[in-house]
Amino acid sequence: EAGVAQSPRYKIIEKRQSVAFWCNPISGHATLYWYQQILGQGPKLLIQFQNNGVVDDSQLPKDRFSAERLKGVDSTLKIQPAKLEDSAVYLCASSHGTSGIYTGELFFGEGSRLTVL
Amino acid sequence: AQKITQTQPGMFVQEKEAVTLDCTYDTSDQSYGLFWYKQPSSGEMIFLIYQGSYDEQNATEGRYSLNFQKARKSANLVISASQLGDSAMYFCAMRLLDDKIIFGKGTRLHILP
Numbered sequence: 001e002a003g004v005a006q007s008p009r010y011k012i013i014e015k016r017q018s019v020a021f022w023c024n025p026i027s028g029h030a031t032l033y034w035y036q037q038i039l040g041q042g043p044k045l046l047i048q049f050q051n052n053g054v055v056d057d058s059q060l061p062k063d064r065f066s067a068e069r070l071k072g073v074d075s076t077l078k079i080q081p082a083k084l085e086d087s088a089v090y091l092c093a094s095s096h097g098t099s100g101i102y103t104g105e106l107f108f109g110e111g112s113r114l115t116v117l
Numbered sequence: 118a119q120k121i122t123q124t125q126p127g128m129f130v131q132e133k134e135a136v137t138l139d140c141t142y143d144t145s146d147q148s149y150g151l152f153w154y155k156q157p158s159s160g161e162m163i164f165l166i167y168q169g170s171y172d173e174q175n176a177t178e179g180r181y182s183l184n185f186q187k188a189r190k191s192a193n194l195v196i197s198a199s200q201l202g203d204s205a206m207y208f209c210a211m212r213l214l215d216d217k218i219i220f221g222k223g224t225r226l227h228i229l230p
Contacts, residue, residue, distance in 0.1 A: 031216055042123075042208050042220040043162075055215050089160065097216050103150055103169065104212045108162040 002026065006092050006109035014117050018080035021112045024073070025094030031055075032069055033106065034077050035091040043091055049075065050097075082116045089113045119144045121209050121221035129227045130199050137184070138194040138224050140209030146170075150212035151192040153183065156223075157205040165207075168192060204228045 005024040013019050025032050030051050035043035046065065047057040051072035060067065064083070069075040079086055089111040096102040120143045130136045142151065153165040168176045168183045176183040184193040196203055209221045 033218065035220075042121075042222045045217065045219060048215075048217055050216075056217050091162065093162075095216065095218075098150075098212070103167045104216050104218065105152065105164055105167060106154075106162070106210075106218060107164075111160055 023092030029094035
Protein backbone atom coordinates (compact mmCIF):
# COMPACT_ATOMS: atom_id res chain seq x y z
CA GLU A 1 0.00 0.00 0.00
CA ALA A 2 1.41 3.35 -1.04
CA GLY A 3 2.01 5.87 1.76
CA VAL A 4 1.12 9.54 1.97
CA ALA A 5 2.84 11.45 -0.83
CA GLN A 6 3.90 15.07 -0.48
CA SER A 7 5.66 17.50 -2.78
CA PRO A 8 7.86 19.40 -3.01
CA ARG A 9 10.20 18.09 -0.30
CA TYR A 10 12.04 21.39 -0.08
CA LYS A 11 11.19 24.95 -1.06
CA ILE A 12 13.07 28.20 -0.56
CA ILE A 13 11.27 31.47 -1.28
CA GLU A 14 11.61 35.15 -0.48
CA LYS A 15 9.15 36.76 1.92
CA ARG A 16 5.97 38.02 0.28
CA GLN A 17 6.19 35.31 -2.40
CA SER A 18 3.68 32.50 -2.66
CA VAL A 19 4.10 28.75 -2.34
CA ALA A 20 1.89 25.67 -2.71
CA PHE A 21 2.25 22.21 -1.22
CA TRP A 22 0.53 19.10 -2.50
CA CYS A 23 -0.53 15.98 -0.64
CA ASN A 24 -1.97 12.68 -1.83
CA PRO A 25 -3.28 10.58 1.08
CA ILE A 26 -3.42 6.82 1.40
CA SER A 27 -6.16 5.42 -0.78
CA GLY A 28 -9.43 5.08 1.11
CA HIS A 29 -8.49 7.47 3.92
CA ALA A 30 -11.35 9.92 4.33
CA THR A 31 -9.63 12.23 6.79
CA LEU A 32 -6.71 14.45 5.79
CA TYR A 33 -4.72 16.79 8.02
CA TRP A 34 -2.17 19.54 7.46
CA TYR A 35 0.22 20.30 10.30
CA GLN A 36 2.88 22.99 10.65
CA GLN A 37 5.99 21.92 12.55
CA ILE A 38 8.44 24.66 13.46
CA LEU A 39 11.93 23.43 14.30
CA GLY A 40 12.08 21.96 17.80
CA GLN A 41 8.32 22.12 18.36
CA GLY A 42 5.38 19.76 18.11
CA PRO A 43 3.13 19.64 15.06
CA LYS A 44 0.40 22.30 15.06
CA LEU A 45 -2.86 21.41 13.35
CA LEU A 46 -3.68 23.86 10.57
CA ILE A 47 -6.66 22.22 8.91
CA GLN A 48 -8.55 18.93 8.95
CA PHE A 49 -10.70 17.62 6.09
CA GLN A 50 -13.29 14.86 6.15
CA ASN A 51 -13.67 13.87 2.50
CA ASN A 52 -13.82 17.29 0.81
CA GLY A 53 -15.36 19.16 3.74
CA VAL A 54 -13.47 21.18 6.38
CA VAL A 55 -13.83 19.81 9.93
CA ASP A 56 -11.47 22.20 11.71
CA ASP A 57 -9.47 25.19 10.47
CA SER A 58 -9.45 27.20 13.67
CA GLN A 59 -5.66 27.62 13.66
CA LEU A 60 -5.24 28.33 9.96
CA PRO A 61 -4.09 31.94 9.40
CA LYS A 62 -6.77 32.60 6.83
CA ASP A 63 -5.38 35.96 5.76
CA ARG A 64 -2.45 34.18 4.10
CA PHE A 65 -3.07 30.42 4.19
CA SER A 66 -5.64 28.51 2.17
CA ALA A 67 -6.25 24.83 1.63
CA GLU A 68 -8.55 22.74 -0.48
CA ARG A 69 -9.31 19.10 -1.01
CA LEU A 70 -11.18 18.83 -4.26
CA LYS A 71 -12.96 15.54 -4.95
CA GLY A 72 -12.07 14.32 -1.45
CA VAL A 73 -8.70 12.89 -2.45
CA ASP A 74 -5.56 14.99 -2.81
CA SER A 75 -5.11 18.36 -1.18
CA THR A 76 -3.22 21.60 -1.70
CA LEU A 77 -2.01 24.03 0.97
CA LYS A 78 -1.11 27.53 -0.22
CA ILE A 79 0.66 30.40 1.49
CA GLN A 80 0.38 33.88 -0.01
CA PRO A 81 2.19 36.08 0.89
CA ALA A 82 4.77 34.18 2.92
CA LYS A 83 6.35 35.61 6.05
CA LEU A 84 9.64 34.73 7.71
CA GLU A 85 7.78 32.98 10.54
CA ASP A 86 6.22 30.55 8.05
CA SER A 87 9.55 28.73 7.80
CA ALA A 88 8.66 25.22 8.96
CA VAL A 89 7.99 21.68 7.85
CA TYR A 90 4.45 21.20 6.56
CA LEU A 91 3.27 17.70 7.33
CA CYS A 92 0.34 16.05 5.65
CA ALA A 93 -1.30 13.07 7.34
CA SER A 94 -4.27 10.88 6.59
CA SER A 95 -6.41 8.50 8.59
CA HIS A 96 -9.17 5.92 8.30
CA GLY A 97 -10.93 7.78 11.08
CA THR A 98 -12.47 5.93 14.02
CA SER A 99 -15.24 3.88 12.46
CA GLY A 100 -15.17 0.17 13.12
CA ILE A 101 -11.82 -1.18 14.25
CA TYR A 102 -9.85 1.95 13.41
CA THR A 103 -8.22 4.07 16.11
CA GLY A 104 -7.75 7.21 14.07
CA GLU A 105 -4.00 6.61 13.80
CA LEU A 106 -2.28 9.17 11.59
CA PHE A 107 -0.14 8.15 8.66
CA PHE A 108 2.30 10.92 7.80
CA GLY A 109 4.03 11.96 4.61
CA GLU A 110 7.70 12.91 4.61
CA GLY A 111 6.87 16.60 4.90
CA SER A 112 7.63 19.71 2.87
CA ARG A 113 10.35 21.90 4.34
CA LEU A 114 9.80 25.61 3.65
CA THR A 115 12.46 28.25 4.15
CA VAL A 116 11.38 31.87 3.81
CA LEU A 117 14.24 34.36 3.33
CA ALA B 118 -9.24 23.75 27.16
CA GLN B 119 -8.00 20.77 25.19
CA LYS B 120 -4.30 20.41 25.65
CA ILE B 121 -1.38 17.99 25.77
CA THR B 122 1.48 18.77 28.14
CA GLN B 123 4.93 17.22 27.96
CA THR B 124 7.03 18.71 30.73
CA GLN B 125 10.40 17.12 29.88
CA PRO B 126 12.09 19.05 27.05
CA GLY B 127 15.05 16.65 27.08
CA MET B 128 16.20 13.47 28.78
CA PHE B 129 19.46 11.55 28.92
CA VAL B 130 19.29 7.84 29.66
CA GLN B 131 21.92 5.12 29.77
CA GLU B 132 21.56 2.38 27.17
CA LYS B 133 19.61 -0.70 28.40
CA GLU B 134 17.87 1.28 31.12
CA ALA B 135 14.10 1.80 31.14
CA VAL B 136 12.79 5.30 30.51
CA THR B 137 9.46 7.00 31.20
CA LEU B 138 8.31 9.95 29.12
CA ASP B 139 5.60 12.02 30.77
CA CYS B 140 2.36 13.17 29.15
CA THR B 141 -0.66 14.79 30.73
CA TYR B 142 -3.76 15.83 28.87
CA ASP B 143 -6.84 17.94 29.35
CA THR B 144 -10.17 17.38 27.64
CA SER B 145 -13.85 17.42 28.50
CA ASP B 146 -14.61 14.77 25.87
CA GLN B 147 -15.73 11.42 27.32
CA SER B 148 -14.34 9.47 24.39
CA TYR B 149 -10.82 10.16 23.22
CA GLY B 150 -7.64 8.41 22.22
CA LEU B 151 -3.99 8.86 23.08
CA PHE B 152 -1.02 8.22 20.80
CA TRP B 153 2.73 8.31 21.02
CA TYR B 154 4.83 9.07 17.96
CA LYS B 155 8.60 8.96 17.50
CA GLN B 156 10.40 11.43 15.23
CA PRO B 157 14.06 10.60 14.52
CA SER B 158 16.42 13.21 13.14
CA SER B 159 15.39 12.11 9.64
CA GLY B 160 12.03 13.78 10.31
CA GLU B 161 9.60 10.93 9.68
CA MET B 162 6.78 10.43 12.16
CA ILE B 163 6.56 6.85 13.44
CA PHE B 164 3.49 5.58 15.27
CA LEU B 165 4.39 3.73 18.46
CA ILE B 166 1.34 2.98 20.56
CA TYR B 167 -2.35 3.81 21.09
CA GLN B 168 -4.67 3.87 24.12
CA GLY B 169 -8.40 4.42 23.96
CA SER B 170 -10.11 6.24 26.82
CA TYR B 171 -12.35 3.25 27.49
CA ASP B 172 -9.59 0.66 27.32
CA GLU B 173 -9.20 -0.95 30.74
CA GLN B 174 -5.81 -2.50 30.09
CA ASN B 175 -2.68 -0.47 29.48
CA ALA B 176 -1.50 -0.76 25.89
CA THR B 177 1.74 -2.56 25.08
CA GLU B 178 3.67 -2.89 21.82
CA GLY B 179 6.96 -4.74 22.13
CA ARG B 180 9.31 -2.61 24.25
CA TYR B 181 6.73 0.18 24.48
CA SER B 182 3.98 0.39 27.06
CA LEU B 183 1.59 3.16 27.91
CA ASN B 184 0.94 3.84 31.59
CA PHE B 185 -2.62 5.17 31.40
CA GLN B 186 -3.99 6.80 34.56
CA LYS B 187 -7.36 8.19 33.57
CA ALA B 188 -8.18 9.90 36.85
CA ARG B 189 -4.87 11.75 36.74
CA LYS B 190 -5.23 12.41 33.00
CA SER B 191 -1.80 11.03 32.31
CA ALA B 192 -0.54 8.75 29.56
CA ASN B 193 3.15 8.17 30.10
CA LEU B 194 5.23 6.17 27.62
CA VAL B 195 7.56 3.56 29.07
CA ILE B 196 10.40 2.21 26.95
CA SER B 197 12.03 -0.87 28.41
CA ALA B 198 15.67 -1.77 27.75
CA SER B 199 16.48 1.38 25.80
CA GLN B 200 18.64 1.18 22.67
CA LEU B 201 20.80 3.73 20.88
CA GLY B 202 18.24 3.82 18.08
CA ASP B 203 15.64 5.12 20.52
CA SER B 204 17.33 8.54 20.47
CA ALA B 205 14.69 10.81 18.91
CA MET B 206 11.89 13.29 19.63
CA TYR B 207 8.81 11.73 21.17
CA PHE B 208 5.36 13.28 20.86
CA CYS B 209 2.23 12.54 22.81
CA ALA B 210 -0.98 13.21 20.89
CA MET B 211 -4.69 13.14 21.66
CA ARG B 212 -7.61 12.33 19.37
CA LEU B 213 -10.74 14.28 20.21
CA LEU B 214 -14.29 14.36 18.86
CA ASP B 215 -14.51 14.63 15.09
CA ASP B 216 -11.10 12.94 15.01
CA LYS B 217 -9.23 16.19 15.63
CA ILE B 218 -5.70 15.26 16.76
CA ILE B 219 -3.46 17.61 18.74
CA PHE B 220 0.16 17.16 19.76
CA GLY B 221 2.34 18.09 22.70
CA LYS B 222 5.62 19.96 22.39
CA GLY B 223 7.65 16.78 22.58
CA THR B 224 10.52 15.32 24.58
CA ARG B 225 13.97 14.84 23.09
CA LEU B 226 15.40 11.55 24.29
CA HIS B 227 19.14 10.89 24.18
CA ILE B 228 20.37 7.34 24.79
CA LEU B 229 23.95 7.21 26.04
CA PRO B 230 26.24 4.27 25.20
